[in-house]
Amino acid sequence: MRFAWAYRDFVLSSILTEQRVRFAGSKLGGLWMLLHPLLEVSMYALILSSLMGSxxxxxxxxxxxxxxxxxxxxxxxxxxxxxxxxxxxxxANAHLLKKISFPAMCLPLIISGSALVSNLLLLAAVTVIFGLVGHLPSLKMLVLPLLILATVAFALGLGLILGTLNVFMRDIGQIMPVVLQFAFWFTPIVYTIEVIPEPYRWIYQFNPMFQIVSAYQAVLVFHRMPALPGVLAVLLSGVVLIMLAMLLYRRARPEIVDML
Incomplete structure (x- = not known):
């Protein structure tokens, strides 16, 4: 990851520029980063709260x-x-990749950094809202950086592999939103794991995001320590996926430029 440190100024400035450009011309500006997910949560809560709250x-x-x-x-x-x-x-960045001197591997770092900034602002807003409704934060939140790191590492490694393959098989870019939607409902976010018949709950252990989401819920909702072995397994998987993604990109780079 030496290239990341070498181009740190470029990555940081690109993240800040992206945040400014993202909502340029919008009267609410960066507030949309918070309003979009909160409105979606409000919709689910309004429909399902009476059913799932008990x-x-x-x-x-x-x-x-x-x-x-x-x-x-x-x-x-x-x-x-x-x-x-x-x-x-x-x-989406074919014009940049064709420039030999452009540090292409900085692109996923910019994407991850921008997503992380938005998510941290959302997390801060959520913490304040929780406090206003009487659900005060606890010291267990000190483990959140580990959970965030595991999430970013796993998503970045998997996303970079899929992004590389998508250059050669464009159907991946079309089918993955459907797969993610399926994975969302396969993760206990809008329901609790208790609604799943006990003989089938073991299947969820194979869903890495089950480990992460459950850890977030343990910390933010129930004020208890999460199952760290599961989180560390996701983090390790993320590191391995990142290494594989970088190897795959290095080997495929000449063909990627030609395909683009």
Whole structure:
């Protein structure tokens, strides 16, 4: 990752520029980064709170389901944004990749950094909202940096592999949003794991985002330590995927430029 340090100023300035340009001309500006996910959560909460609220063990109150839903959504939004944007990281920047001197591997870092900035602002807003409705933060939130790191590493590694393959098989870019939608419902975000019949719950252990989302919910909702072995397994998987992605890109770079 020496190239990342060598081009750190370029990456940081690109992240800041992207944040400024993203909502240029909008009267609400960066507030849309918070409003979009919060409005989506509000819609789910309005529809499902009466059905799912009573199933939350260890949490009660009129906002219990909304708190549970929001905690999982914060984790998922970071993961899904990185994946979706990495899918087109090379196809959308073909004009830059054809410049030999351009540090192409900085592109996924810019994407991840921009998504991370947006997610941290969302997390800060969510923490304030939780406090206003009486659900105060706890010291367990100190483990959140580890959860965020695991999410970013796994999403970046997987997204970069998919983005590289998408150059050669454009159907990947079309099918992945459908796969992500399926994965969203396969992760206990809008429902609790308790609604799944016990004989089938073991299947969820094979979903890496189950480990991450459950950890976010443990910290933000139930104020307890998450299952760290599962989180560390996702982090390690992310590191391995990043290494594989970089190897795949290096070997495929000449063909990528030709295909673009």
């Amino acid at each position: 199933r939350l063990k260890g949490l009660s109150g009129p906002f219990s389901y909304a708190i549970y839903l929001t905690a999982g959504s914060v984790a998922w939004s970071l993961f899904s944004e990185i994946i979706n944007r990495c899918l087109g990281v090379f196809t």
